[in-house]
Amino acid sequence: MTRRLKYxxxxxxFVVIQTQLMRILTxxxxxxxxxxxxxxxxxxKEGQLAATVWGFCIGLMFDLVTGNFIGLSxxxxxxxxxxxxxxxxxxxxxxxxxxxxxxxxxxVTSLIHNxxxxxxxxxxxxxxxxxxxxxxxxxxxxxxATLTLLPMFVFSRKIFL
Amino acid sequence: xxxxxxxxxxxxxxxxxxxxxxVSLILLGTNDNTQIRAIRSYTIGFVGxxxxxxxxxxxxxxxxxxxxxxxxxxxxxxxxxxRLREARxxxxxxxxxxxxxxxxxxxxxxGDVVGKSLHLLRNTITLNxxxxxxxxxxxxxxxxxxxxxxxxxxxxxxxxxxxxxNKDFRASxxxxxxxxxxxxxxxxxxxxxxxxxxxxxxxxxGDVVMTSEYSNIFxxxxxxxxxxxxxxxxxxxxxxxxxxxxxxxxxxxQVFVITAVNDTERExxxxxxxxxx
Numbered sequence: 165m166t167r168r169l170k171y172x173x174x175x176x177x178f179v180v181i182q183t184q185l186m187r188i189l190t191x192x193x194x195x196x197x198x199x200x201x202x203x204x205x206x207x208x209k210e211g212q213l214a215a216t217v218w219g220f221c222i223g224l225m226f227d228l229v230t231g232n233f234i235g236l237s238x239x240x241x242x243x244x245x246x247x248x249x250x251x252x253x254x255x256x257x258x259x260x261x262x263x264x265x266x267x268x269x270x271x272v273t274s275l276i277h278n279x280x281x282x283x284x285x286x287x288x289x290x291x292x293x294x295x296x297x298x299x300x301x302x303x304x305x306x307x308x309a310t311l312t313l314l315p316m317f318v319f320s321r322k323i324f325l
Numbered sequence: 326x327x328x329x330x331x332x333x334x335x336x337x338x339x340x341x342x343x344x345x346x347x348v349s350l351i352l353l354g355t356n357d358n359t360q361i362r363a364i365r366s367y368t369i370g371f372v373g374x375x376x377x378x379x380x381x382x383x384x385x386x387x388x389x390x391x392x393x394x395x396x397x398x399x400x401x402x403x404x405x406x407x408r409l410r411e412a413r414x415x416x417x418x419x420x421x422x423x424x425x426x427x428x429x430x431x432x433x434x435x436g437d438v439v440g441k442s443l444h445l446l447r448n449t450i451t452l453n454x455x456x457x458x459x460x461x462x463x464x465x466x467x468x469x470x471x472x473x474x475x476x477x478x479x480x481x482x483x484x485x486x487x488x489x490x491n492k493d494f495r496a497s498x499x500x501x502x503x504x505x506x507x508x509x510x511x512x513x514x515x516x517x518x519x520x521x522x523x524x525x526x527x528x529x530x531g532d533v534v535m536t537s538e539y540s541n542i543f544x545x546x547x548x549x550x551x552x553x554x555x556x557x558x559x560x561x562x563x564x565x566x567x568x569x570x571x572x573x574x575x576x577x578x579q580v581f582v583i584t585a586v587n588d589t590e591r592e593x594x595x596x597x598x599x600x601x602x
Contacts, residue, residue, distance in 0.1 A: 180372075183372070183440065183442055184440055187441055187443055190443060193443060195443060212338045213337060213338045213341060216338065216341055216342050216345060217341065217345070219345075220345040220348070220349065223349070224349075224352075227352075229369075229372050230442045230447055230449060230485075233353070233447070234352050234353070234355075235349045235350065235351070235352030235353035235354075235355075236349075236353060238345075238348070238349040238352060239346060239349035239350065239353065242342065242345045242346055242349060243346070246338070246342045249338070284353075285446065285492070286492070286513075290492070290510045290511065290512040290513075290518065290520075291446065291492050291511070291512050291513035292512065292513065295512075295513055295514075296446065296513055299513070300446060300513070
């Protein structure tokens with residue numbers, strides 16, 4: 165129960181950071197997705213089922229805070245948690261989080277997340293799907309993966325494990 | 326029953342995954358639902374309080390630069406005000422002469438940008454003005470450099486604005502010089518696009534683009550930006566016109582919401598005409 169409360173409070177904190185402070189790290193209109201990293205972490209720590217549910221909750225929180233497209237992030241982040249859950253291995257969690265595997269999992273999950281996101285997001289608009297996926301989606305994926313280096317180094321030193 | 330339960334336990338990850346996806350899709354389909362709008366309104370009000378606090382953290386380097394720009398702007402504006410006073414007097418005389426009705430002045434509410442969401446093309450801003458200030462959905466947002474966007478959703482003290490650089494943004498526009506009409510939209514790039522302009526029309530780079538009188542949301546003659554590129558592709562009936570917005574969205578800090586532009590009589594007659602069978 166305490167752990168879930170901790171995850172809930174941290175999720176709120178990360179949603180606030182993503183919406184209010186991540187613009188500081190925006191480069192050429194590309195912002196890293198802190199929430200994807202957090203969901204992947206939850207997937208690797210807690211497993212597929214928990215990550216799917218947390219993905220939905222975090223996505224819904226993000227939708228409510230940003231004020232448009234209620235359900236879009238809930239949808240994509242649920243998939244994000246579900247996909248990341250496939251990499252869950254109870255015995256290797258510290259090893260995965262502290263190595264390049266964490267980055268690769270974030271890279272794969274973020275790529276799937278961004279592709280699905282833009283397939284829905286670009287419907288009925290003048291924004292080209294390929295343009296959105298290759299220019300914004302891929303850039304966001306690599307930027308997010310780069311940002312994962314930071315928690316990876318922290319976990320490799322086994323500070324929070 | 327026990328068997329069904331066993332199947333659920335066996336495939337619980339997949340069952341819950343599918344259920345959550347269905348819930349998300351239902352939420353996506355009910356975006357204009359009153360209850361969903363109310364939940365969003367409460368959330369925006371709650372988050373706005375955090376945003377207000379975070380936005381007060383000063384950036385001293387930016388402040389110094391902004392101060393210099395404002396000083397320069399002040400000098401330019403003083404000069405322009407004098408010239409405009411003269412022009413207005415002349416305008417009044419001429420309007421009286423030809424009997425034209427003067428356009429109603431705007432009622433403006435000043436708002437600070439307390440939050441920006443520029444993540445994955447969701448380009449919106451949070452303003453610290455809401456329903457208690459007279460701000461309502463669909464009201465236009467402008468700045469001293471021109472059109473910014475429109476109000477998307479409101480709570481009592483905060484509102485979310487949709488920027489022009491948003492995939493759902495559309496506005497009727499015209500070229501100031503040649504009076505040619507088109508539709509302003511965004512395709513995900515740095516600039517806007519003026520659509521539906523035939524190849525035969527006279528449009529040149531540098532032309533100023535303004536809102537047109539055809540819009541029910543935006544008042545006419547608000548600057549949108551200027552034409553930066555005009556291309557004609559073979560086999561295409563229309564020109565491809567790139568418009569650079571007058572507003573720099575990355576440095577947007579203070580905006581105005583126009584609270585009284587809708588002509589209800591016009592809306593009523595248009596609704597009556599277009600909905601008549």
